[in-house]
Amino acid sequence: MRLAYLKARVIPFNAEGVICEEFGSIVIDIVGPGRLYGATNSCNGFTVTDVQKDQYILIDNLLAQKSYVLLPQGVSKPAGLNDSVIPVTVPISAAYADTLDVLGFAELLNISSSFVAASPDVVTAHTSPCFNFTGGATSEYIFTSSAASTANKTIVFSASDLSLTPTQKMMWINYLAYFFGKQNQALSISSVINKNYQCVKDRVTAGVKEKYAIAWTQAEPTANQFTLKDDTYIKTLIQDAAAVPVAVNSAQESNFSNAASFHIALQGADMLIDTTPLSDGQSYTDWLNIMQFTQGLDIFLDKEAFIQNKNVFRTGGLVSASGYPDYPERYAARPDIALMDVVAMQYPTFQPSYNMTWIYNFAQSGPVRQMSQLTNYTCGNANAMLQGITACDNLNGDPFVPPSTQVAPTNDTETENSQSSAPQGLSAGSKAGIAVGVIAGVAAVAGGAYMFWRKRKTFSEPSHNFYKMDDI
Known part of the structure; x- marks a missing residue:
């Protein structure tokens, strides 16, 4: 006490x-x-x-x-x-980073130069050009996501906690700001991000009547384990995008050691987002084998919309030059971008000029972009980074109505509260584009088995030996 x-x-x-x-x-x-x-x-x-x-x-x-x-x-x-x-002398002038997600917030607060060093994994896997960890400088203060850390002057940064909603995660910018004397800036930035998020949410949920069902999955290729993710972040993000999260009921486990049971739990999914760790060069066909979707032996290849329409997505659509995904670094700080990605994944006409930031259609060999290709990525200018994400305000908040050309709902799926929904299936020609600055969130990322990402050279998701997805 x-x-x-x-x-x-x-x-x-x-x-x-x-x-x-x-x-x-x-x-x-x-x-x-x-x-x-x-x-x-x-x-x-x-x-x-x-x-x-x-x-x-x-x-x-x-x-x-x-x-x-x-x-x-x-x-x-x-x-x-x-x-x-723990006593902390403020404002902190130099800090050490032991978790990727703190960088996304530091970037918005324009304190990138205050993070003078990082753990080897953060140095290797970070994507933002706003950080330079090559000088070998050190600091007595360490920002980490691990509550178990006993190092002196350790500050635990818990924006990755699975119990938080997308906007609750974003509010950790205010927590970080106090240590660096940036309270005013944090209040302003969090207000703008929240406004963006709520505007997109209100427009799409007001206009969409028949909802797609979206499953978030992950497998451990070497252990024959499968997970249907349903943490608070994932469920809230999908619901705020006017979709139905595919989840087991409260009496069931979300982890499966039997592929057939896992497949049954996916019934009714129109779209699927996956974070299974893949090696360099592994393709969609390789992924189907890992998930044990076998031609001629599995009814999913003949029935389920996410297979038939090739609506299988991943979150590695924006990567560093060395192939590490940007999503783990910025998803918590930018829920507005994450939400826009999930909406655009379903409805390319919601904002036709928008290109998804983090999500891409893996099944259709969707494009992957490097950070160096982003022409509007500006370090040290929070206003520039917050602008141009959505045109929501320009549309006066009018409800979004899906075009009549969208394929009608085809599947029924059981939600966690046992309500049945008839989700809309995207036409096979609706592709998830990916561009830059905008978001994506769909990565409901969380994951138990998905502990590591490896580097990527092709369209398969990069995997590196650093970012523990349970922390997202």
């Missing part, structure tokens, strides 16, 4: 403490000359408490059960705080 401090107040983003799934309105509290403070509702996984007006700030990571006291230069840790409360 921490000491009972006087005049302490938690500053939430929503004055009424609204629903956890919603971003809510922003409440700003001025606590000193020119000083602006804001923190998220505890639903997002952390709280920020201003103690005695500017003397110090307490940050509680509720997911990792870690606490930090932020102190100005020259100020010692207050007496009475537990030994477990």
Whole structure:
């Protein structure tokens, strides 16, 4: 227990403490000359408490059960705080990165230069051109996703927690901002991203009446294990894209050791997003074999829409020059892009000028783009990075109505709450394009078995030995 401090107040983003799934309105509290403070509702996984007006700030990571006291230069840790409360002198000028997803947030806050070093895996797998880890510099502060870390001056960054919705993950930009004195910028950026996300969500959910069913899968090629992913991020992202997440019911396990049972659980899926680790050069045919979809022996090849229409997608549509996917680095920071990708995957006419960022149609050998090909990727300019993602506002928020040329729903699927839905199947000619700046999210990524990505040289998903997908 921490000491009972006087005049302490938690500053939430929503004055009424609204629903956890919603971003809510922003409440700003001025606590000193020119000083602006804001923190998220505890639903997002952390709280920020201003103690005695500017003397110090307490940050509680509720997911990792870690606490930090932020102190100005020259100020010692207050007496009475537990030994477990970690003192941090702010603003931090140099930091070490031990998790990829913190980079996506740091980039938006324009503190890329503050991350002077990283673990070997982060150095190898990071995709953003805004970071330079070649100088060999070090820092006493380490940002990691592992709550088990015991290293001194470790700060646990839990935006990858599977219990968080897409917008809740994004709110961790405010958590990071406090350590670097960037609270004002974080409030502004999170507001813009939330506005983008909500506008897309409102338009598509208001107009789509018959919904596609989307399954998120992963297999472990060497262990004969299959997973139908259904964590909070995945389910919420798919639902916000006006689709039905294919999931087992609450009495069933989402992991399968029997391919036939796994195939039965996929019945009714119009589209499938997969994060199975593939080696360099492995093709869609190789993937079918890994998933044990065998010609002449499996009814799925004759019946299921995601097979018949070749609507099998992966999240490696944007990669570094060495083949590592950008999605694990930026998906948590940019849910607006992730949502647009899932919507565009289903409805290319939602915004015809939009090219998907992270998702691509693996079954149809969809295009993969390198980061170096992005002409509008700007370091050090958050406004530029936030612009041009969607044209949602230009359409006055009018409900999106799928064109009559879209193939009518063909399958029924059982959702987690046992409601039946008739999803729409995309025509075989509807391709998932992929471009740059926009998003994709669909990667509901999460995964138990999918622990590593390997490098990719072709259209197969790159795999590297770093990013643990359970952390997404």
